[in-house]
Amino acid sequence: STLSALLQARAQHPQAQLIAGATDAGLWITQGLRRLQQIIDLTRVAELRRVEHYPQHIAIGAAVNLQDAFEALATDRPVIAPFGERFAGWPVRQSGTLGGNVANGSPIGDSMPLLIALGAQVVLMAWRKGKAVHRHVPLDRFYTGYRQSLLAPDEVLAWIVVPRPAPSEWLGAYKVSKRQEDDISAVCLAVQLQVDAGRITSARIGAGGVAATPARAVKTEAALIGQPWNEATLAVAQQTIQQEFSPLSDLRANADYRRSILGQLLRRAWLESTGQATVRLEDLA
Numbered sequence: 597s598t599l600s601a602l603l604q605a606r607a608q609h610p611q612a613q614l615i616a617g618a619t620d621a622g623l624w625i626t627q628g629l630r631r632l633q634q635i636i637d638l639t640r641v642a643e644l645r646r647v648e649h650y651p652q653h654i655a656i657g658a659a660v661n662l663q664d665a666f667e668a669l670a671t672d673r674p675v676i677a678p679f680g681e682r683f684a685g686w687p688v689r690q691s692g693t694l695g696g697n698v699a700n701g702s703p704i705g706d707s708m709p710l711l712i713a714l715g716a717q718v719v720l721m722a723w724r725k726g727k728a729v730h731r732h733v734p735l736d737r738f739y740t741g742y743r744q745s746l747l748a749p750d751e752v753l754a755w756i757v758v759p760r761p762a763p764s765e766w767l768g769a770y771k772v773s774k775r776q777e778d779d780i781s782a783v784c785l786a787v788q789l790q791v792d793a794g795r796i797t798s799a800r801i802g803a804g805g806v807a808a809t810p811a812r813a814v815k816t817e818a819a820l821i822g823q824p825w826n827e828a829t830l831a832v833a834q835q836t837i838q839q840e841f842s843p844l845s846d847l848r849a850n851a852d853y854r855r856s857i858l859g860q861l862l863r864r865a866w867l868e869s870t871g872q873a874t875v876r877l878e879d880l881a
């Protein structure tokens with residue numbers, strides 16, 4: 597129930613399974629028929645259930661549930677509210693945690709493309725030589741392969757640190773799935789832009805469903821930065837993002853569809869960020 601007790605338990609039992617909301621891990625038991633010999637439940641660690649607000653960033657405890665985490669993020673960026681509602685359904689958002697989503701590292705996890713676009717960092721903590729130690733890792737460098745990350749066996753993901761928006765920030769966050777609710781993304785794309793006098797001065801793009809890990813579209817960002825935000829730049833960026841990733845075909849979508857959607861979501865970001873007409877399902881309700 598305290599962070600130091602959790603870190604000490606982790607140091608003593610690095611092979612134990614950490615469990616937060618169990619909305620991923622529970623399925624390993626009910627559907628995968630796995631037996632977990634030892635678990636460490638971190639949902640009662642008070643420090644990890646808090647959202648802390650600072651002038652330059654907010655720090656979301658890893659055990660904050662998804663509903664509260666998306667609400668905290670939406671305070672500064674209202675566009676995140678409808679995006680958050682596309683994550684699973686209400687019961688899963690109440691029990692699943694933001695830390696569980698990020699630590700699980702699924703390439704089709706929904707919070708990571710958004711957090712990558714926002715420039716989030718994760719704070720990893722461990723108990724070493726009798727004291728708590730921590731390190732900050734930018735989320736876009738956290739994943740090392742399919743469901744692999746830099747998290748060491750004695751470490752716990754403690755915080756997700758998200759910079760607050762610059763006044764000129766524009767953000768778009770999109771999830772494409774077969775159902776509106778309680779469905780896994782075929783593609784997820786989050787685009788953060790700063791445009792000054794019609795020219796793109798900053799771009800960060802996070803993508804899900806298009807690689808072995810949640811990914812940052814660095815080549816596409818490079819194709820945008822410094823360019824006028826017009827249809828010609830959009831066309832280059834669309835081509836770049838479609839070449840930057842090699843999505844797989846699976847039951848949710850085939851590779852061509854995923855590649856095509858990447859380009860179309862960028863177009864949507866262009867239309868919305870330049871104030872042109874768009875159709876938003878949220879507005880049709």
Ligand SMILES: Cc1cc2nc3c(=O)[nH]c(=O)nc-3n(C[C@H](O)[C@H](O)[C@H](O)COP(=O)(O)OP(=O)(O)OC[C@H]3O[C@@H](n4cnc5c(N)ncnc54)[C@H](O)[C@@H]3O)c2cc1C
Pocket residue numbers: 613614615616617618619620621622638658659662682683684685688691692693694695696697698699700704705706707751752753754778779780781
């Ligand atoms: C019906 C249903 C719908 C879903 N819909 C979506 C969806 O739309 N989008 C989506 O992205 N996901 C979805 N999921 C997946 C899941 O809900 C999320 O990934 C959720 O965020 C997992 O959080 P959790 O707290 O339940 O993690 P858990 O299941 O408890 O843990 C998942 C993994 O993370 C590790 N872990 C958890 N917390 C920490 C920590 N603090 N430090 C280190 N490791 C940790 C655990 O050891 C485990 O390996 C869905 C799941 C279900 C069952």
